[in-house]
Amino acid sequence: xxxxxxxxxxxxxxxxxxxxxxxxxxxxxxxxxxxxxxxxxxxxxxxxxxxxxxxxxxxxxxxxxxxxxxxxxxxxxxxxxxxxxxxxxxxxxxxxxxxxxxxxxxxxxxxxxxxxxxxxxxxxxxxxxxxxxxxxxxxxxxxxxxxxxxxxxxxxxxxxxxxxxxxxxxxxxxxxxxxxxxxxxxxxxxxxxxxxxxxxxxxxxxxxxxxxxxxxxxxxxxxxxxxxxxxxxxxxxxxxxxxxxxxxxxxxxxxxxxxxxxxxxxxxxxxxxxxxxxxxxxxxxxxxxxxxxxxxxxxxxxxxxxxxxxxxxxxxxxxxxxxxxxxxxxxxxxxxxxxxxxxxxxxxxxxxxxxxxxxxxxxxxxxxxxxxxxxxxxxxxxxxxxxxxxxxxxxxxxxxxxxxxxxxxxxxxxxxxxxxxxxxxxxxxxxxxxxx
Amino acid sequence: xxxxxxxxxxxxxxxxxxxxxxxxxxxxxxxxxxxxxxxxxxxxxxxxxxxxxxxxxxxxxxxxxxxxxxxxxxxxxxxxxxxxxxxxxxxxxxxxxxxxxxxxxxxxxxxxxxxxxxxxxxxxxxxxxxxxxxxxxxxxxxxxxxxxxxxxxxxxxxxxxxxxxxxxxxxxxxxxxxxxxxxxxxxxxxxxxxxxxxxxxxxxxxxxxxxxxxxxxxxxxxxxxxxxxxxxxxxxxxxxxxxxxxxxxxxxxxxxxxxxxxxxxxxxxxxxxxxxxxxxxxxxxxxxxxxxx
Numbered sequence: 001x002x003x004x005x006x007x008x009x010x011x012x013x014x015x016x017x018x019x020x021x022x023x024x025x026x027x028x029x030x031x032x033x034x035x036x037x038x039x040x041x042x043x044x045x046x047x048x049x050x051x052x053x054x055x056x057x058x059x060x061x062x063x064x065x066x067x068x069x070x071x072x073x074x075x076x077x078x079x080x081x082x083x084x085x086x087x088x089x090x091x092x093x094x095x096x097x098x099x100x101x102x103x104x105x106x107x108x109x110x111x112x113x114x115x116x117x118x119x120x121x122x123x124x125x126x127x128x129x130x131x132x133x134x135x136x137x138x139x140x141x142x143x144x145x146x147x148x149x150x151x152x153x154x155x156x157x158x159x160x161x162x163x164x165x166x167x168x169x170x171x172x173x174x175x176x177x178x179x180x181x182x183x184x185x186x187x188x189x190x191x192x193x194x195x196x197x198x199x200x201x202x203x204x205x206x207x208x209x210x211x212x213x214x215x216x217x218x219x220x221x222x223x224x225x226x227x228x229x230x231x232x233x234x235x236x237x238x239x240x241x242x243x244x245x246x247x248x249x250x251x252x253x254x255x256x257x258x259x260x261x262x263x264x265x266x267x268x269x270x271x272x273x274x275x276x277x278x279x280x281x282x283x284x285x286x287x288x289x290x291x292x293x294x295x296x297x298x299x300x301x302x303x304x305x306x307x308x309x310x311x312x313x314x315x316x317x318x319x320x321x322x323x324x325x326x327x328x329x330x331x332x333x334x335x336x337x338x339x340x341x342x343x344x345x346x347x348x349x350x351x352x353x354x355x356x357x358x359x360x361x362x363x364x365x366x367x368x369x370x371x372x373x374x375x376x377x378x379x380x381x382x383x384x385x386x387x388x389x390x391x392x393x394x395x396x397x398x399x400x401x402x403x404x405x406x407x408x409x410x411x412x413x414x415x416x417x418x419x420x421x422x423x424x425x426x427x428x429x430x431x432x433x434x435x436x
Numbered sequence: 437x438x439x440x441x442x443x444x445x446x447x448x449x450x451x452x453x454x455x456x457x458x459x460x461x462x463x464x465x466x467x468x469x470x471x472x473x474x475x476x477x478x479x480x481x482x483x484x485x486x487x488x489x490x491x492x493x494x495x496x497x498x499x500x501x502x503x504x505x506x507x508x509x510x511x512x513x514x515x516x517x518x519x520x521x522x523x524x525x526x527x528x529x530x531x532x533x534x535x536x537x538x539x540x541x542x543x544x545x546x547x548x549x550x551x552x553x554x555x556x557x558x559x560x561x562x563x564x565x566x567x568x569x570x571x572x573x574x575x576x577x578x579x580x581x582x583x584x585x586x587x588x589x590x591x592x593x594x595x596x597x598x599x600x601x602x603x604x605x606x607x608x609x610x611x612x613x614x615x616x617x618x619x620x621x622x623x624x625x626x627x628x629x630x631x632x633x634x635x636x637x638x639x640x641x642x643x644x645x646x647x648x649x650x651x652x653x654x655x656x657x658x659x660x661x662x663x664x665x666x667x668x669x670x671x672x673x674x675x676x677x678x679x680x681x682x683x684x685x686x687x688x689x690x691x692x693x694x695x696x697x698x699x700x701x702x703x704x705x706x707x708x709x710x711x712x713x714x715x716x717x718x719x720x721x722x723x724x725x726x727x728x729x
Contacts, residue, residue, distance in 0.1 A: 102462055
């Protein structure tokens with residue numbers, strides 16, 4: 001049995017909502033009016049220890065868990081569930097309000113990519129600076145320098161100030177340094193959210209390597225596909241509390257089911273909580289069949305519709321709804337943009353739109369498919385909605401012959417499994433095969 | 437005889453050196469005044485070096501004048517002082533030519549004043565580090581003050597040139613010079629720690645510092661000698677630690693007539709008190725930095 005490297009008991013973090021940078025004058029005013037506040041509290045019979053509910057927020061409450069050496073644990077939950085707060089506490093960036101945690105081992109935290117990069121310094125200089133900030137001794141940075149440069153493939157640009165780098169180069173350099181950090185416990189917060197698909201794959205591979213070498217990894221992500229791929233265990237946080245912990249597949253399903261009882265639909269009846277930007281809000285997303293029923297499992301031969309329901313609050317915008325599909329291995333299967341000619345290239349009036357994309361049957365491989373949803377406005381380009389892993393559905397291989405497997409009963413590989421049309425031409429025997 | 441134990445092959449384990457309690461960290465809410473934890477700061481000394489290196493490099497890359505700026509500042513100030521205080525107001529200068537008198541004081545003064553200004557805003561300026569990485573936060577103001585050391589060295593070279601120009605040979609007292617430089621550093625850091633920590637919560641501090649340093653300079657015998665004050669007051673003047681620095685610099689380098697023994701003792705005491713109290717206050721407020729920056 002591996003040792004426990006992190007043990008947390010009752011961790012909590014409270015924020016005062018009035019905690020903003022005050023000016024000295026405001027603080028003096030508060031100080032002067034304190035007796036008046038206290039009198040008011042007494043009169044309204046609020047007990048002395050309790051502040052008004054409006055003014056405090058528990059970002060984390062009573063979090064207790066154990067993490068063993070060598071485990072890769074996913075920390076999942078909705079926005080605001082407390083994942084980043086927990087990571088900050090474990091990384092010693094902020095202090096808990098109550099509770100305690102014991103950590104055995106050197107911690108390396110990757111809460112953002114490129115911490116401390118300075119635009120005026122060159123790539124080479126930033127490698128040293130960033131490495132030192134992340135906690136690598138100078139000797140280690142020198143030793144790994146060539147590997148780092150090799151990983152990001154930026155030899156030619158090492159002496160250019162980083163302010164001239166493209167955002168992709170920036171992220172590659174930053175991740176290259178971070179990837180060579182060798183702490184005993186690695187804590188990663190959503191760094192996969194930046195960069196393109198190829199870069200994200202590289203990140204995931206690297207994290208897998210780290211876990212194979214016996215180090216412990218805590219991974220915060222909204223990408224359920226990545227979580228199922230590299231995490232054996234997962235912890236689910238909801239509104240600051242640990243609500244479930246266990247085998248990652250189970251916890252991911254629990255997260256996706258949310259309150260709906262099924263992973264196939266997510267909706268936001270309250271528009272103030274609906275994800276989105278200034279003028280466009282996502283209200284509902286689901287996987288459905290032709291009869292209009294929500295599905296969360298389907299036969300490999302069946303098609304599925306991805307239905308997105310969103311409100312455009314202000315008229316005159318040209319919107320592009322699209323989605324991405326991911327499999328359990330952390331691979332992005334495809335991205336699809338709205339091709340419906342009805343609204344293509346046209347500025348839309350305000351109102352509710354229900355857009356459905358029909359994916360044919362005999363296309364997916366068996367397994368869980370996670371759906372990311374996005375809506376961008378065009379001209380100017382502005383992302384209004386981007387939600388990762390909002391719904392998911394299971395594709396079940398029926399083992400019937402009318403799928404791409406044909407008569408093959410064994411394992412079928414591949415990211416997709418389309419059943420193509422095949423033709424064969426036949427010529428009978430009698431042609432000259434060749435003289436002896 | 438039955439073999440009871442069977443050796444089972446287990447999963448591959450990483451070879452961990454026996455760390456046990458050595459590497460264990462307990463995270464919990466801190467109460468009261470924290471310890472200074474200088475050991476941890478020492479363990480992060482490479483980071484302090486890198487942050488200092490970064491500040492120096494960035495400053496020299498960004499400015500067109502770069503190194504020259506470190507020299508122009510004290511020289512121009514000296515020129516203005518020499519004209520208005522030295523020549524027009526005829527302020528006495530302890531037996532030393534007035535321009536040299538002023539410049540000898542300006543060199544450590546600039547080190548102190550720039551160090552304080554930079555340190556007071558250092559935490560807010562490095563907010564991204566505070567919220568994303570852990571390291572002892574003392575490293576930030578310390579590195580900012582150290583970054584000023586290069587400017588100090590450059591202007592000191594000019595000072596030495598001045599001394600040679602005026603044909604003054606330093607006495608044996610010059611061995612004390614590094615100590616006065618250290619005193620300037622200690623004062624700069626001490627006040628800087630207080631200012632940095634307070635500035636995180638009350639951003640007014642950033643705007644008060646330029647005014648404070650201006651006022652402080654007039655309260656320090658940079659443009660005038662402390663010998664203007666009659667005796668008991670002159671020693672009391674030493675409560676301003678920069679008085680000890682400035683008079684000490686002048687005494688050890690250019691042989692200003694009056695030896696300022698008691699002043700220096702008082703200044704040193706106050707400077708150390710500022711540093712120690714600043715460090716403890718900083719460490720106490722450190723817990724909240726990431727939350728309110």
